[in-house]
Amino acid sequence: MQVVPTFLPDFWKNFARPATLFHMLQFFLNPWMLTGLLGISLPIIAHLLSRRRFDVVEWGAMQFLNPSRKTRRRLRLEELLLLLLRIGLVTAIVLAATRPWIPGGWLSAYRSSGSRTVVLVIDGSNSMSRTDGVNTLHHRAIRRATEFLQSLGSDDSVAVIDARDQPIALVPSPLSDLQTVTTELSKIPSPAGACAILPALEKAIGILGRSSAATREIVVFSDQQGNNWHTQQEADWKRFDELLKLPSVRPRVWMVNVSSQSAPVRRNLAVGKVTISRETTVPGFPVRIRTDIRNSSDTETSVPVRLLLDGQPLAGQQQQISIAPNSETRVEFEYTLRTAGNHVLSIEAAPADDAWTIDNLRHVAIQVEPSLPVLLINGSSTSVASDQDTYFSQLAFSSIEDGTPWVTTRVLDAAEVQPADFSSVSAVICCNVARLSPAASSALAEFVARGNGLVIACGPATTAESFDACFVQSGLMTPLQVLRNRDAAPQAAELVHVAPLSIQPGWLERFRSDPSRSFLKATFQRWTVFRSGPASAVPPTSVRAAIPNAGTQQDSGNPTATPAPTASAAAPQSSPPVVLAQLTSGDPLLMELRHGKGCVLLLTSTLNRLWNDLPTRADFVPFLHEAIFHTTSVRSSRNVMAGESLVMTVPRPPKTAKRQIPENPAPDAAQMRTETQPEELLPSLRFRFVTPDGQVREPESDSSSSPPSGILPGPVIPGVYKASVLSDGNNALAEQSFVVNYDQSEDQYEALTPDDRARLTTNDRVRFTESLEELRKRMYGKESITELWAALINIFLLFLVAELLLTRRIILRGHGADSAVADSSNRT
Numbered sequence: 001m002q003v004v005p006t007f008l009p010d011f012w013k014n015f016a017r018p019a020t021l022f023h024m025l026q027f028f029l030n031p032w033m034l035t036g037l038l039g040i041s042l043p044i045i046a047h048l049l050s051r052r053r054f055d056v057v058e059w060g061a062m063q064f065l066n067p068s069r070k071t072r073r074r075l076r077l078e079e080l081l082l083l084l085l086r087i088g089l090v091t092a093i094v095l096a097a098t099r100p101w102i103p104g105g106w107l108s109a110y111r112s113s114g115s116r117t118v119v120l121v122i123d124g125s126n127s128m129s130r131t132d133g134v135n136t137l138h139h140r141a142i143r144r145a146t147e148f149l150q151s152l153g154s155d156d157s158v159a160v161i162d163a164r165d166q167p168i169a170l171v172p173s174p175l176s177d178l179q180t181v182t183t184e185l186s187k188i189p190s191p192a193g194a195c196a197i198l199p200a201l202e203k204a205i206g207i208l209g210r211s212s213a214a215t216r217e218i219v220v221f222s223d224q225q226g227n228n229w230h231t232q233q234e235a236d237w238k239r240f241d242e243l244l245k246l247p248s249v250r251p252r253v254w255m256v257n258v259s260s261q262s263a264p265v266r267r268n269l270a271v272g273k274v275t276i277s278r279e280t281t282v283p284g285f286p287v288r289i290r291t292d293i294r295n296s297s298d299t300e301t302s303v304p305v306r307l308l309l310d311g312q313p314l315a316g317q318q319q320q321i322s323i324a325p326n327s328e329t330r331v332e333f334e335y336t337l338r339t340a341g342n343h344v345l346s347i348e349a350a351p352a353d354d355a356w357t358i359d360n361l362r363h364v365a366i367q368v369e370p371s372l373p374v375l376l377i378n379g380s381s382t383s384v385a386s387d388q389d390t391y392f393s394q395l396a397f398s399s400i401e402d403g404t405p406w407v408t409t410r411v412l413d414a415a416e417v418q419p420a421d422f423s424s425v426s427a428v429i430c431c432n433v434a435r436l437s438p439a440a441s442s443a444l445a446e447f448v449a450r451g452n453g454l455v456i457a458c459g460p461a462t463t464a465e466s467f468d469a470c471f472v473q474s475g476l477m478t479p480l481q482v483l484r485n486r487d488a489a490p491q492a493a494e495l496v497h498v499a500p501l502s503i504q505p506g507w508l509e510r511f512r513s514d515p516s517r518s519f520l521k522a523t524f525q526r527w528t529v530f531r532s533g534p535a536s537a538v539p540p541t542s543v544r545a546a547i548p549n550a551g552t553q554q555d556s557g558n559p560t561a562t563p564a565p566t567a568s569a570a571a572p573q574s575s576p577p578v579v580l581a582q583l584t585s586g587d588p589l590l591m592e593l594r595h596g597k598g599c600v601l602l603l604t605s606t607l608n609r610l611w612n613d614l615p616t617r618a619d620f621v622p623f624l625h626e627a628i629f630h631t632t633s634v635r636s637s638r639n640v641m642a643g644e645s646l647v648m649t650v651p652r653p654p655k656t657a658k659r660q661i662p663e664n665p666a667p668d669a670a671q672m673r674t675e676t677q678p679e680e681l682l683p684s685l686r687f688r689f690v691t692p693d694g695q696v697r698e699p700e701s702d703s704s705s706s707p708p709s710g711i712l713p714g715p716v717i718p719g720v721y722k723a724s725v726l727s728d729g730n731n732a733l734a735e736q737s738f739v740v741n742y743d744q745s746e747d748q749y750e751a752l753t754p755d756d757r758a759r760l761t762t763n764d765r766v767r768f769t770e771s772l773e774e775l776r777k778r779m780y781g782k783e784s785i786t787e788l789w790a791a792l793i794n795i796f797l798l799f800l801v802a803e804l805l806l807t808r809r810i811i812l813r814g815h816g817a818d819s820a821v822a823d824s825s826n827r828t
């Protein structure tokens with residue numbers, strides 16, 4: 001058993017242990033050269049031998065010539081110093097040959113010393129806009145990332161990812177030109193919106209998978225906003241663990257906390273996503289704008305909230321609300337736009353004190369059309385106007401006080417409808433339609449799939465066969481099948497009405513908010529019962545397969561009708577129906593489904609007085625308008641989530657719109673006349689998008705599409721985007737505004753908890769650091785070294801010069817002493 005003296009300091013106790021001595025050998029690159037220290041014995045032996053060169057003979061007279069005691073002491077010290085210098089010479093040259101080193105950070109900074117690929121991930125969320133009065137956390141993150149680049153070597157390469165709702169690879173391929181990387185870091189837009197860390201890490205792994213470097217790192221600069229990491233999604237993080245195993249070299253993930261020196265967040269007020277009753281409206285028709293404002297603090301907050309139109313506050317549109325601690329309050333405005341065009345409505349909160357203000361303003365885009373063109377298809381042909389299925393719908397759309405209708409209508413009998421009739425309208429209402437030509441049925445499905453609206457009202461002619469032929473075989477209403485028409489009990493104690501609690505929130509909410517609304521008092525005597533599932537065995541995925549000879553078959557009443565369009569192999573699919581309102585009998589009254597980009601509303605009763613008295617109620621007119629505005633708002637796509645493309649379109653007249661009209665009730669081919677609208681050639685167009693941070697982008701236009709369109713793919717920075725169509729002379733032919741929204745969970749700030757950190761450190765997923773110096777030490781600690789051989793060579797040269805000078809001094813002093821002795825002897 002080894003005994004270590006108790007009086008030694010702890011360091012030397014550890015150093016004296018054999019295990020520690022063996023551990024110390026790792027600090028020498030050539031430890032076997034330490035055997036050269038045996039050469040230390042050479043100057044010692046030479047010193048001892050030099051003292052025995054002569055025999056000493058005692059002679060009494062010499063006592064008067066001996067040097068003094070002081071001189072002898074000096075001579076001994078010089079000889080000892082010379083010995084030590086010679087020992088130092090041997091020791092210095094031997095240690096220099098062993099190449100000793102010490103870890104980086106002692107005499108020099110930690111630096112990368114190998115082939116390394118690094119992906120820098122910069123958090124671009126709202127919380128990174130928090131400021132200390134001088135710089136934001138986002139600025140601090142970019143500055144620290146720039147400082148980190150200075151610790152990399154010439155063989156290292158770097159990529160950069162801007163982490164938003166959708167990650168943006170600013171430097172998608174790792175570059176060794178660190179100056180270029182620094183320039184790209186300085187171009188990162190200001191923080192806005194949410195940040196999804198996990199998709200950014202997955203993108204970084206994809207970049208590192210193409211690298212051949214021996215070491216691969218991912219460094220995230222963030223403020224530890226817990227909602228960005230989604231630690232509860234364990235399945236996603238397990239998938240991330242598997243992704244880490246895919247590269248040949250497992251990447252290490254580091255997280256640098258840029259908010260370690262900032263005060264904790266005590267309160268943040270955030271305006272939620274703004275919703276609007278309809279995205280498409282007309283002048284004079286009121287819209288409702290609402291949002292939720294959240295108070296993330298432990299105290300109640302009172303804050304003024306106001307409504308803005310195109311960035312300008314509106315008079316009389318301001319509220320003062322109080323929000324309880326850690327809760328939210330709903331705010332609602334109602335406003336009537338008077339001018340047609342594209343507008344942006346905004347809700348702004350102005351708190352007195354807030355952690356960051358970027359989330360206090362939210363927007364929504366709305367399109368105001370002069371009027372909406374709607375095609376009314378009458379199912380039963382009759383000469384009496386009041387008996388037509390579309391009679392009350394015509395009256396509802398024409399009943400406006402100032403004489404300018406919000407909806408302009410055109411009425412056709414079902415037998416007269418042709419594909420060209422859908423080219424100039426925004427929505428179609430089918431009232432008790434039992435017969436459409438195959439070409440018209442197919443064109444109607446494509447009309448809805450392009451993003452237009454359709455309202456189907458049932459009636460006496462609605463049967464399983466007629467509904468299947470008109471709407472199912474074309475692939476439009478494949479999820480539904482007609483069962484039967486159901487009558488209300490004749491002697492029932494209670495009449496059948498709309499069940500108030502069954503009305504879903506949204507555009508129908510105005511009809512359920514007040515129990516006295518006439519919409520709820522309407523009585524229904526008959527309605528059609530549906531069930532999910534197609535009535536026909538014909539596959540719904542192919543329109544051509546559903547319609548025999550659809551490409552060549554002609555309308556039986558019109559032998560020269562336009563052939564039905566051919567469907568592609570991947571026809572638009574219809575979503576399952578959603579019940580928006582039910583009758584008190586339990587049967588659905590109003591259902592909605594999506595087909596392609598469009599919206600379909602199915603009313604199981606009639607739009608006249610045959611099966612109900614709804615047309616005689618005061619709510620019939622606003623109900624029908626709301627239905628049309630809802631179906632046409634779907635196609636606007638002006639309010640999107642981050643990552644969804646923005647599509648700017650230009651209306652262009654169709655190249656050839658032919659409408660064949662019979663001259664008399666018994667036409668033939670020679671008696672047909674054709675109305676033709678000549679093609680209008682548009683000049684060369686350019687599309688320009690201006691992002692919220694002021695950047696101008698001009699994507700390539702697709703002039704071959706009808707209408708021409710410009711697409712801005714995947715914007716991730718939330719806010720208002722201004723789009724315009726420019727002619728050759730840079731004249732703006734059309735302008736539109738788009739609003740990009742983001743994940744609202746970012747606005748509720750919650751720092752990573754110890755449990756969150758424990759989940760993230762599982763399987764060595766993420767390594768947390770609080771400073772850049774700690775990151776360098778942990779990242780480069782085992783490879784960043786400082787070799788001492790150069791210093792030892794300098795020490796050797798100093799010792800050598802000192803040894804030469806001291807030897808010369810001793811020789812000269814010794815020669816002087818011998819001359820003095822000789823002179824004394826001669827005089828004697």
